[in-house]
Amino acid sequence: MNVAVAKTGKGRAVSDLFTSAEGRLPGSPGITAVRREAFETYERLGLPHRRIEEWKYTDLRALVGEVLPLAAAPDAAALKRAADAVKAHAIDGAHKLVLVDSVLAADLSDVKALASEAGFKTLRETLEKDADLLKTATVDAVIALNAAMATDGVVLSIADGVQLSAPIQIIHIATAASASAFSRSQVAVGKGARATIVETFVAAGASAYQVNDAVIVSVGDNADVAHIRLMDDAPDAVNVTSHFVTIGANVKYNFFNMTTGAAVSRLQGFITLAGEGSELSANGVNLLQKTEHGDTTLVVDHAVPNCVSREVFRAVIDDRAHSVFQGRIIVRPDAQKTDGKMMTRALLLSDEAEADNKPELEIFADDVSCGHGATAGALDDSLLFYLKARGLPEKQAQALLIQAFVGEAIEQIADDNLREHVIGIAERWLERRS
Amino acid sequence: MALLEVKDLQVRVEEREILHGLTLTVNEGEIHAIMGPNGSGKSTLSHVIAGKPGYEVTGGQILFKGEDLLEMAAEERAAKGVFLAFQYPVEIPGVATMNFLRTALNAQRKARGEEEFSTPDFLRKVREVSKSLNIPQDMLKRGVNVGFSGGEKKRNEVLQMALFEPSLCILDEMDSGLDIDALRIAADGVNALRSPKRSMVVITHYQRLLNYIVPDVVHVMSKGRVVKSGGKELALELEASGYAQFEDAA
Ligand SMILES: Nc1ncnc2c1ncn2[C@@H]1O[C@H](COP(=O)(O)OP(=O)(O)OP(=O)(O)O)[C@@H](O)[C@H]1O
Numbered sequence: 182m183n184v185a186v187a188k189t190g191k192g193r194a195v196s197d198l199f200t201s202a203e204g205r206l207p208g209s210p211g212i213t214a215v216r217r218e219a220f221e222t223y224e225r226l227g228l229p230h231r232r233i234e235e236w237k238y239t240d241l242r243a244l245v246g247e248v249l250p251l252a253a254a255p256d257a258a259a260l261k262r263a264a265d266a267v268k269a270h271a272i273d274g275a276h277k278l279v280l281v282d283s284v285l286a287a288d289l290s291d292v293k294a295l296a297s298e299a300g301f302k303t304l305r306e307t308l309e310k311d312a313d314l315l316k317t318a319t320v321d322a323v324i325a326l327n328a329a330m331a332t333d334g335v336v337l338s339i340a341d342g343v344q345l346s347a348p349i350q351i352i353h354i355a356t357a358a359s360a361s362a363f364s365r366s367q368v369a370v371g372k373g374a375r376a377t378i379v380e381t382f383v384a385a386g387a388s389a390y391q392v393n394d395a396v397i398v399s400v401g402d403n404a405d406v407a408h409i410r411l412m413d414d415a416p417d418a419v420n421v422t423s424h425f426v427t428i429g430a431n432v433k434y435n436f437f438n439m440t441t442g443a444a445v446s447r448l449q450g451f452i453t454l455a456g457e458g459s460e461l462s463a464n465g466v467n468l469l470q471k472t473e474h475g476d477t478t479l480v481v482d483h484a485v486p487n488c489v490s491r492e493v494f495r496a497v498i499d500d501r502a503h504s505v506f507q508g509r510i511i512v513r514p515d516a517q518k519t520d521g522k523m524m525t526r527a528l529l530l531s532d533e534a535e536a537d538n539k540p541e542l543e544i545f546a547d548d549v550s551c552g553h554g555a556t557a558g559a560l561d562d563s564l565l566f567y568l569k570a571r572g573l574p575e576k577q578a579q580a581l582l583i584q585a586f587v588g589e590a591i592e593q594i595a596d597d598n599l600r601e602h603v604i605g606i607a608e609r610w611l612e613r614r615s
Numbered sequence: 616m617a618l619l620e621v622k623d624l625q626v627r628v629e630e631r632e633i634l635h636g637l638t639l640t641v642n643e644g645e646i647h648a649i650m651g652p653n654g655s656g657k658s659t660l661s662h663v664i665a666g667k668p669g670y671e672v673t674g675g676q677i678l679f680k681g682e683d684l685l686e687m688a689a690e691e692r693a694a695k696g697v698f699l700a701f702q703y704p705v706e707i708p709g710v711a712t713m714n715f716l717r718t719a720l721n722a723q724r725k726a727r728g729e730e731e732f733s734t735p736d737f738l739r740k741v742r743e744v745s746k747s748l749n750i751p752q753d754m755l756k757r758g759v760n761v762g763f764s765g766g767e768k769k770r771n772e773v774l775q776m777a778l779f780e781p782s783l784c785i786l787d788e789m790d791s792g793l794d795i796d797a798l799r800i801a802a803d804g805v806n807a808l809r810s811p812k813r814s815m816v817v818i819t820h821y822q823r824l825l826n827y828i829v830p831d832v833v834h835v836m837s838k839g840r841v842v843k844s845g846g847k848e849l850a851l852e853l854e855a856s857g858y859a860q861f862e863d864a865a
């Protein structure tokens with residue numbers, strides 16, 4: 182075991198985290214063994230730090246230090262706050278699935294309405310039978326910790342050919358301060374199905390909490406999926422999320438992430454194009470201020486020929502905030518005719534703002550078209566002056582230009598209603614600036 | 616009554632003096648034309664009046680309605696009624712023209728303590744003005760000036776002028792890049808805005824524009840100063856004889 186890590190926990194032995202939570206974690210005895218093994222992996226690795234290449238820019242040991250104890254079950258007051266938060270953040274017409282401190286709140290969820298269109302279970306229920314959901318091809322310390330500690334999540338299956346009539350919105354609400362919550366969900370989209378999944382992360386009166394989420398997505402051939410993640414956690418929270426996405430043939434998968442909250446966050450997406458003829462569009466926006474640290478890391482694995490991947494990423498960084506974008510495109514030896522491109526741009530709103538951009542192309546096939554581009558810069562003074570000369574105060578002029586800048590990523594969201602919802606969140610971020 | 620008083624203005628850009636003691640008074644309701652060779656400082660003057668950063672005023676003053684304009688931020692000047700139609704309007708991708716117009720108009724109104732325009736009122740107003748300027752509605756859905764032709768950009772400046780109803784309009788080479796028909800339309804738009812309360816400063820190289828927008832006073836600028844002022848016949852004189860006679864005077 183890693184002694185150095187054990188000592189970083191301010192007096193609390195690392196393994197207490199698990200032993201004190203074990204009794205509350207769902208799963209049959211066989212599953213407990215899987216969890217324990219995962220926890221041992223986490224203990225061995227410890228929190229990721231800057232000497233681990235993938236975490237070079239996001240040193241969780243330095244930024245976070247320790248993992249907080251598991252959140253207690255929410256009380257009535259917390260559930261009331263959660264209900265209010267659901268009202269504030271729900272998307273019109275969406276089927277809601279609400280996780281309060283990473284436990285499904287059935288009363289706040291539209292389980293019945295959803296039942297006619299999609300199969301739904303909780304992670305809790307699923308783990309009574311098998312532990313498959315705790316296993317992933319890629320494992321690092323935070324992923325292992327999630328497998329060890331996941332308390333609940335949603336397990337969705339959308340049958341072949343089903344066209345969802347409305348988006349499914351998974352709303353993560355934090356109500357417990359200074360505690361951690363671990364969720365793990367699965368979304369299986371059948372062949373030829375059409376689905377929109379939105380994930381929303383917000384706080385309901387909680388502060389200084391930690392979220393560790395994992396989502397496992399599989400997409401059948403000819404399916405059409407929009408997957409939108411909106412992380413607007415409390416400004417002093419931590420959110421580390423891992424996505425594992427496997428895409429079949431002739432699929433359209435449109436992913437969008439926006440980070441507007443949390444003191445420290447990382448979204449790491451591992452997306453594998455496993456069937457030919459698919460189109461992946463993976464886009465993101467980081468809006469960061471104060472001393473926030475936001476990391477978006479996407480690994481796109483072209484495992485088969487004839488797929489297209491496009492990544493458009495925009496970061497707006499104010500004050501002393503730090504944005505990280507790491508985009509890796511892997512083209513396997515068989516994956517001829519791969520067309521993979523990523524374009525990232527950072528807008529620095531202060532002299533102390535920081536942007537790190539790490540594009541990596543790992544190409545093992547010879548007949549491919551891959552590329553990346555990156556820019557970083559400040560707002561254009563001549564545009565600002567034009568707007569001010571027309572009467573816009575500095576902050577408002579900046580806001581218009583910032584909206585235009587992130588618009589290039591947001592416009593990748595096809596649905597008008599969802600796009601407006603996302604723009605609304607970006608606007609609220611802009612209002613927090615002034 | 617004087618609307619704009621520029622007194623002995625000295626301006627430097629990057630350590631180089633561009634305006635060397637320029638004096639100009641524009642009374643309410645008057646139209647002044649400023650002519651002068653390339654590089655004489657016409658755009659510099661218009662930028663300093665509008666509040667563009669990067670210019671260092673080392674002497675003199677600018678009063679607008681008796682107030683010290685140089686003390687005000689650019690947006691404050693706009694709200695008080697200063698409008699510059701740019702020689703080179705910038706393109707702002709991603710900011711829809713309509714959204715920009717509404718935001719700007721309401722920002723000015725808010726700064727003046729007036730109520731914001733309601734959406735229908737605003738739309739009606741834009742439609743009216745853009746129709747008279749022959750600006751198609753779908754142009755207004757595009758980003759500000761994005762993909763506009765040179766002439767369309769200039770018309771978009773006049774559109775804003777009509778919408779914001781400023782008391783001082785400075786038109787910096789509004790006629791450059793306009794074909795004859797577009798020039799007439801834009802000039803008609805400007806003339807429609809003439810009023811006893813509104814003054815205009817028309818910067819141009821060509822007497823032709825002044826056939827449409829007839830000035831009360833014509834100034835000749837050379838090397839950072841006003842070297843001669845006169846009536847509208849001065850423009851004709853310049854057209855005939857050029858600027859050479861003023862080069863020495865400057
Ligand atoms: N930002 C700047 N940096 C350096 N020199 C400048 C700058 N802006 C203007 N100048 C100089 O100041 C002088 C006056 O320029 P200005 O643009 O005001 O002339 P103008 O009379 O408008 O000319 P034109 O008729 O060609 O539009 C020129 O010599 C120009 O090179």
Ligand SMILES: [Mg+2]
Nearest residue numbers: 657658659702
């Ligand atoms: Mg000029």
